[in-house]
Amino acid sequence: MLAHAQPVHLLVFLIGVLLAGSSVGLTGCAPHEPPYALHDISGLMPQLAFNLTDQDGRVVNARDYRGDVVLLYFGYTHCPDACPTTLAELTQAMRRLGAASSSVRVLFVSVDPQRDTAAVMKSYVGFFGQQFVGLRGDDASLSALAKRYRVAYHREPPEPDGSYAVDHSSAIFIFDRTGRVRLIGGSGNTPEQIAKDLRRLLSESA
């Protein structure tokens, strides 16, 4: 079939395919800036957007946090290990940032709004610091936000005493001052790494 096509064309095509394949993994990296410690996911996910209620019962959306660097994390207050550990690490990162952390907001979105009432959320996030905001919403707005950032959560079967666990993502999505998604972190990142990357995002203008 390719008897008529010139072998040179075939060779050029093959080299092109190989080059295209090997360069895809590199796109998104600016040529001169050192890489972030966290995964750079600029442009891979949509702009921050949601409609939820904060720990004071106020209806809030993403525009209320424009101008700040925003961290988005899904969890719940009955969480035995992952959430308190992650939030405590974020508290440490805030301490490292010092005064600059006043321009950072950590949005802790409950995947268990049934038990996480506004009052419960208020005392829980208050424990971690000024920058922490507890957000909750009905099933529809919660699943819309989870779908937007492609995260999953599900309730485990209840224990005999009626308590239950909720399995959820470990991702920390980080948005710049304009609400664009920039980084994704997880339980593998240290407070130092997070603070270092946040400092860089804070130095950008809104």
Add this chain to the structure above:
Amino acid sequence: MTALSIATFVLPWEFSPTVFLTCALTALVYLAGQRALVRRGTAPGIWRALAFFLGLGLMYAMLQTHFDYLAQHMFWIHRLQHLVLHHVAPILLVLAAPAAVMREGIPIGLRTQLRGSLSRLPRLKRVLLLVQHPILAAALFVGLIYFWLTPSIHFTAMLDANRYRVMNWSMALDGILFWWLMLTPRAAQGAAAVGYGTRIVILCIAALLQILIGAYIALHKSELFDVYAICGRAWTLDPLLDQQLGGLLTWIPAAMMSGIGVLIVLRLLLRESARSVPAAALRGVAR
């Protein structure tokens, strides 16, 4: 199951007009063609229509039901999704040989117009012939599996909705191209015809390379694809068990498809030689 939970499973997780329209249009054209051929009494056997709709239905179910949610949040379900998109569904579609039926389903006026505009696109034909070169087709078939399973690329494909769509489309389209090249009788392949011996060699190499990557994933001692832990799994499952199941699906059933492919090619070969032997014998007598 309640009506609500059935609806949640059957309705798309992320509705795609492109997938919906492509599948619906393909089904409608096929049905129209089948009706025309039945009226003329020249319709092919019912099993071909069954294979066609099973293949098309499987493609649709993989992409436009709640299954897609599970595939986004569980590695082994994702591998199952690609096994169907890249192997099972395309094999069924190719075995159904729907081109002749579908041609009858296109209105005559549009048919000549289509043929006319296709003949004015010699470059398209050349590109198709190029990607259907047996070596390139095999490299593309196996290369896509390796490409989307490169951990850093897999990570972004599962986060970015656009890359995710490109990934699934590339698997489905390449599956159809590859299995058409492997399983269609040579006489029906026109300029792209590939010999049966070549096909068997390609299928064996493809199987070997899929066994390699599948075994590598299944036997790997640490997590290769952390995106499922970062974004959360559809249900609680040990990450390494998820990875092992996904690796096994890439390894055994995917390689078995090559085995089935070889059997089909052998059958084509036997049928053609059975047909050509009496003809040659007759020629011998005439001489």
